[in-house]
Amino acid sequence: MPPILSVRAVAKTYKNGFTALRAVDLAIEKGEIFALLGPNGAGKTTLISIVCGTVTMTSGQVLVDGHDIARDYRAARSRIGLVPQEIALDIFATVWNTVSFSRGLFGKRPNPAYIESLLRDLSLWDKRNSRVIELSGGMKRRVMIAKALSHEPDILFLDEPTAGVDVGLRRDMWTLVRKLRDKGVTVILTTHYIEEAEEMADRVGVIDDGRLLLVEETTHLMRKLGKRRLTLALQHPMEAIPPELAGWSLELEADGQHLVYSFDANAEDTGIPTLLRRLGEKGIDFKDLDTSRSSLEDIFVSLVERAA
Numbered sequence: 001m002p003p004i005l006s007v008r009a010v011a012k013t014y015k016n017g018f019t020a021l022r023a024v025d026l027a028i029e030k031g032e033i034f035a036l037l038g039p040n041g042a043g044k045t046t047l048i049s050i051v052c053g054t055v056t057m058t059s060g061q062v063l064v065d066g067h068d069i070a071r072d073y074r075a076a077r078s079r080i081g082l083v084p085q086e087i088a089l090d091i092f093a094t095v096w097n098t099v100s101f102s103r104g105l106f107g108k109r110p111n112p113a114y115i116e117s118l119l120r121d122l123s124l125w126d127k128r129n130s131r132v133i134e135l136s137g138g139m140k141r142r143v144m145i146a147k148a149l150s151h152e153p154d155i156l157f158l159d160e161p162t163a164g165v166d167v168g169l170r171r172d173m174w175t176l177v178r179k180l181r182d183k184g185v186t187v188i189l190t191t192h193y194i195e196e197a198e199e200m201a202d203r204v205g206v207i208d209d210g211r212l213l214l215v216e217e218t219t220h221l222m223r224k225l226g227k228r229r230l231t232l233a234l235q236h237p238m239e240a241i242p243p244e245l246a247g248w249s250l251e252l253e254a255d256g257q258h259l260v261y262s263f264d265a266n267a268e269d270t271g272i273p274t275l276l277r278r279l280g281e282k283g284i285d286f287k288d289l290d291t292s293r294s295s296l297e298d299i300f301v302s303l304v305e306r307a308a
Ligand SMILES: Nc1ncnc2c1ncn2[C@@H]1O[C@H](COP(=O)(O)OP(=O)(O)OP(=O)(O)O)[C@@H](O)[C@H]1O
Pocket: 014, 015, 016, 018, 019, 020, 038, 039, 040, 041, 042, 043, 044, 045, 046, 047
């Protein structure tokens, strides 16, 4: 089956000369939950905006369910629902009217039963006759989601869905996402949080500085994240790692005072006791030690280093 979304060599240079995306290739299968992970300014929103037609790409091609976003914009756009980062709503309209109106914008026939089920799923049914201005921030976010789903899209984009959102809404959102997936809707979300991707996504794409550095199944990526770091604060600074320890996955920090050992937390033998013994034999003393999980930041750093 052809991918529901195909992004081919998409690049974007903004008018001020800033290049936000560099030849991004990505194929998303129908029914996937895909997380686009990256730090601030990586290019996530730019990519989503191009697919949704609010930003024009400098070069490349995007196909949504086979429809070219440039040549066949209406057909492509009607298959997409977008929940942007910023809340943008007509504050004087009622919830019901806002959501129904959105559906109409896509040329879809009214379907009150569908709108009702949507509002119920998002715990908005009781508020259907309230004006947006009367709603809390979390409820406004729910309305944004209802609007994005009002025309029954095949792909839902959630741009930073859980930024500033409380636990209740977060849980409801994930329940809804799973329900949508079960109906065959593809969900693409952007996030800074590896936990969010871990919880939800089938696959993860890591983007940094406009480059898609990797696309991997979440379980594989988490295995990589299963790496832990043991940091030893040395009694006496070292200039270099002794050659006898070359076979170990050790790094000396720039200050020469911290020795970092990376190990697989899932392995039966982490190697730590042997390493500590070897260090003792070599007379390398330490005053403190600390273990931590390698963070997404570490993964970025190693990926960027490899990409450079
Ligand atoms: N209209 C614009 N003109 C010039 N540069 C822009 C414009 N919009 C975005 N950028 C720049 O492009 C880069 C990517 O921005 P983008 O919003 O896509 O990042 P992001 O990954 O979504 O970040 P965040 O996680 O902070 O939302 C940033 O450096 C941003 O400043």
